[in-house]
Amino acid sequence: MRVGGPAKWLLYPADRTDILAMVRHLNDSGIPYRFLGNGTNIIVSDEGVKAALIRITKMTRLAFEKTRDGAIAEVGGGYPLARFIRECAKRGLGGLERLYWIPGSVGGAIKMNAGSFDQSISDTVIGMDVLTARGEIIEKAVKFEDFGYRVSPVGRQECVIAGRFRLRTADAEDLEQQMEYVYRERKERHPMEYPSAGSVFKAAKGRSAWWFVEKAGLRGYRIGDACVSEKHTNFIVNMGRARAADIAALIGKIKEEVFSKLGVTLEEEVELWGFNG
Numbered sequence: 001m002r003v004g005g006p007a008k009w010l011l012y013p014a015d016r017t018d019i020l021a022m023v024r025h026l027n028d029s030g031i032p033y034r035f036l037g038n039g040t041n042i043i044v045s046d047e048g049v050k051a052a053l054i055r056i057t058k059m060t061r062l063a064f065e066k067t068r069d070g071a072i073a074e075v076g077g078g079y080p081l082a083r084f085i086r087e088c089a090k091r092g093l094g095g096l097e098r099l100y101w102i103p104g105s106v107g108g109a110i111k112m113n114a115g116s117f118d119q120s121i122s123d124t125v126i127g128m129d130v131l132t133a134r135g136e137i138i139e140k141a142v143k144f145e146d147f148g149y150r151v152s153p154v155g156r157q158e159c160v161i162a163g164r165f166r167l168r169t170a171d172a173e174d175l176e177q178q179m180e181y182v183y184r185e186r187k188e189r190h191p192m193e194y195p196s197a198g199s200v201f202k203a204a205k206g207r208s209a210w211w212f213v214e215k216a217g218l219r220g221y222r223i224g225d226a227c228v229s230e231k232h233t234n235f236i237v238n239m240g241r242a243r244a245a246d247i248a249a250l251i252g253k254i255k256e257e258v259f260s261k262l263g264v265t266l267e268e269e270v271e272l273w274g275f276n277g
């Protein structure tokens with residue numbers, strides 16, 4: 001969203017040995033820590049975050065192993081999701097093409113069970129290597145049922161070091177066309193021209209959240225430079241010099257109005273970091 005204050009520590013582990021050592025040191029020192037992917041689903045307060053942030057963007061190994069009807073891909077949690085999807089498409093491997101243009105990392109997408117256009121990460125992910133809160137890396141098998149709507153079996157103190165995906169053979173040209181379709185649709189429907197954190201609220205009562213925001217009459221509603229997008233009312237956009245406090249106030253206002261006018265409690269899909277001390 002192009003807002004937010006500083007992080008006191010930002011750590012980039014080079015490999016598994018490195019991240020294990022970092023977490024052990026932080027645990028021993030009593031310093032709280034969190035894992036940061038590409039930061040596309042997070043709004044950081046103007047004061048910043050006190051926890052140490054660990055970013056695994058250097059952990060990007062990518063390998064494919066052929067199977068009878070496709071391949072198993074193993075990919076580092078720090079790998080950019082869109083690039084991973086392009087690498088799959090180039091090899092004629094499908095299953096993730098409709099998630100193209102979600103701007104996060106593979107680890108962030110697994111944690112959030114990212115999804116779009118009727119496809120979600122949980123459709124193809126079959127396993128992951130997870131750094132646990134106890135400071136060890138374990139291999140974990142997962143299945144579709146372990147995930148929910150924007151919910152995954154990854155805990156807040158856990159890090160997805162690598163993901164394993166079962167992909168099926170598909171026509172490379174067809175995959176390209178689907179990715180192109182997704183891009184065109186997004187460009188038309190989403191305010192891609194302004195900084196945002198994607199959808200602010202989760203769907204509620206079987207309806208997309210934009211419907212409630214729209215019904216509450218908040219299209220274009222503005223606090224400072226934070227604005228409910230005219231193009232898509234589940235997006236808050238930064239029109240220029242928004243502060244994180246403006247965005248947080250706007251989120252509060254939307255929830256209040258939707259509840260008082262429609263009796264529905266909206267729940268944030270975005271994460272707010274550093275707002276409670």
Ligand SMILES: Cc1cc2nc3c(=O)[nH]c(=O)nc-3n(C[C@H](O)[C@H](O)[C@H](O)COP(=O)(O)OP(=O)(O)OC[C@H]3O[C@@H](n4cnc5c(N)ncnc54)[C@H](O)[C@@H]3O)c2cc1C
Nearest residue numbers: 037038039040041104105107108109114115116159160198
């Ligand atoms: C323009 C725009 C469009 C978007 N469209 C969509 C969409 O269509 N569908 C959708 O689902 N989302 C969408 N998003 C939201 C966001 O891109 C996704 O949630 C994405 O998966 C977040 O990935 P990230 O790497 O940026 O994670 P971050 O924002 O950095 O982190 C999100 C959460 O994941 C955790 N996390 C990050 N990396 C790891 C890791 N390796 N291991 C464990 N936990 C980790 C963080 O601690 C945090 O809790 C959109 C965002 C934007 C800005």
